[in-house]
Amino acid sequence: MKKIVLLSLAALCQVAPAGAQQPAATMNQGQMSALDSNKDGAVERSEYESFMTAAFANLDKNKDGSLSPDETKQALNAQQFAATDANSDGKVTQKEFLDRVMADFKTADRSGDGALK
Template sequence: MKTISLCLGLLIAVPAVAQGMASDRADLAQRLSQADADGDGQVTRAEFVAYRAGQFARFDRNGDGFISDDDVPRLLAGRFAPRLQAMRQQFDTNHDGRISRDEFVNGPARGFDLADANHDNIVTAAEMKALNDKSKAIRGG
């Protein structure tokens, strides 16, 4: 009986996870498009880092130079806690519980690396399209 319950749980959870992954990829493709500073249809790693630097203030809502729990309004803390925790795991290299501007801007660029299929530090329009196609296939549309 436990095995049946586990299997049913996985059948319900897997599409949700897949759709979440597709949504993340679609968000990534959108962020990459926004990072195309010179409008040439491709994003260099330097453009992506500059875009990230510009986004820091969006997360550092209280302007103290760090992304931390203090930047999330109490009313929304529960909703954004998982996202902030994921950001901490990815960017907080000194493990002080907050993310500095340097940690955020120069931290891992997993999304860029995922999109940069040939690893030449440039995400081309074709690579962005491939990323979009993958997300649509996962979403089933």
């Protein structure tokens, strides 16, 4: 599930809002290119965190500093939303969001070198 969250959010946020609920095993080249801001062929932790911070702001349509299930419905199913909502208050704060996606990044970084290739 963690990898699904990571990749669903990456796919959702790289372009205009579009459905991205299908699970993916790896990021496709278009997703990698969009996230690889220094164009070195890898998505480093700092690039991913920066991208996801901007993605949170983009997803937060009402700019209240948290995400509702409605704001994330294009990327997360109810189970994924609940897993991201660490304190189970029905909303996902930026900290909860970044904690989840960065944990997902760490899981996806199989080599442990701080980059996805």
